[in-house]
Amino acid sequence: MSKRILIDPVTRIEGHAKISIFLDDAGKVSDAEFHVVEFRGFEKFCEGRPLSEMPGITPRICGICPVSHLLVSAKAGDAILAVSIPPAAEKLRRVMNLGQIIQSHALSFFHLSAPDLLLGWDAAPGQRNVFGLAATNPDVARAGIRLRQFGQEVIEILGGKRIHPAWAVPGGVRSPLTGEGRDKIRAWIPEAHDTTKLALDIFKTVLQGHQQEADVFGDFPSLFMGLVDSNGGWEHYGGKLRFKDSNGRIVADQLDPQKYFEYIGESVQKDSYLKSPYYKSLGISGGMYRVGPLARLNVCDRIGVPLADAELKRFKGLRRGAVTSSFLYHYARLIEILASIEFIERYLEDEDLLSHDLRADAGINSLRGVGAGEAPRGTLFHDYTVDRNGILKKVNLIIATGQNNLAMNRTVAQIAKHYINGPDIPEPMLNRIEHGIRCYDPCLSCSTHAIGQMPLRVQLIGPGGRVVGEATRG
């Protein structure tokens, strides 16, 4: 009789989810689903609010990546005002987004994933956290906390506060970088570089002992999507969309994010509040794509700063074609931290950052506007429709975690097939399955607007839909 394994709650991710693993009559894993079981509904309750409020409201979606929502919301506002914002404002927004990438990626690597990677899958669950890391690798734990602090500092220096800054507005930003703020950021740069090098060295060592995980934790063909500049370079704020396949072939390029709905379809799954977007031309069965650090490094031809480009070359050398293992999201994340530090360092030399020419004023010139940008976890879209008075009539948000939903399902199934044989799930196996999800660093607070912390439930389900096994944590 076939069975279903349920993992509920999933731990060390942002939000609340459960995993169902389906067994066939022979007791072998046949499929898996990642369910997101909470709902907040920002798209609906933003209707009726003035456009000017959206950069203040939407960052409340998330305490980890509020900056991504802030910037993309402001960009949707730019499109509705139909303005080109002053160059200084764009540079300042870029610096804030780079700070956001650093802090979010540092959180993912040092707080959420390093305990597994450094303490081992079989370590006691109570030790697989930053305290366990501090006990065995105190310098790593300390450096990781401070690296995230650096990213938060960049955000706070620009926006006035590190969580939910209401700094970017349609048409630009409210304030420049001060000379004092620039000096503070500059003083952090050497330590940030040292920590990133430490993390890269750690991960490369870890990878040598984790070849099986690299092969099993989500290594399968898929499309990859991300923003690139007009020359195919790494982008995080502007640019156009590019899709590549797992052979490294460009499937579509320089697609206008304003018309995302022409390329991206949105489906829903039973038992989950997470949307499942797909590449429209190939339909939901063939259009699965991944976003985020792994995808961004796969789709770009270069990054544009020397240290990160050297790492990108090593990264791309790991596989022929695209790098298809989701375990290597970790590596991609560290490379993007390095890139972000280098770009911030470069921007600090630009006197434009101190300029007070920061806003373009205009009325409502377009009744629909799309903002797109690269959040730490992947491409983020805010699509607003307004009336002549700038009141929101319709809101559509496409979040990175949702775009990885189909790939997360595939990843869980792949890991489960490898490690589970029968209805029993030993805890270390449970943790491997969870880690497969953690590779994507999902933010369910964003993608469904879930409230609360992030527990995990795994259910083992038989062919008739009967729950025959269950494991719960959190």
Add this chain to the structure above:
Amino acid sequence: MNNFMSRASQCLVIGYGNTLRHDDGVGVEIAEAIAAMNLPGVEVIARHQLVPELAEPISKSRTVIFVDADPAASAGTALLPIAPSESKQLMAHAANPRSLLALARDVFGGNPKAWSLAVPVEDFSFGFGLSHRSQAGLRSAVQLIQDLVAGSTNLA
């Protein structure tokens, strides 16, 4: 207000909460009130929520006061001593005072005296502003912190 301490302080006040949920923001408002007084030797941090990065400034302080709304504080504003947590669990963006004290000790090597200042509240609904109960708690909390800093409240 010094939002991120760069040097050791005698006393660190951390007020936290969500100012969009009425009384839940009382900790933030108390922190802002204390910051406006520029009390010597006092550093102030106001936060939406407690995060792991606070462990470092905590580790550098001699005394830390965590200020938060407490619907169960029926007897009035209460200053209670707290110790590092035995449990080694820490959520990335939902830490609690005791786990932060443990992190400050284990990772940054600092073990300050720590206090929880629980402010009586009653209204966590959506919106700005404090209830009468919370406003009274705010006044009382500010006085308690001032007394502590002036040495008239013995916390040893």
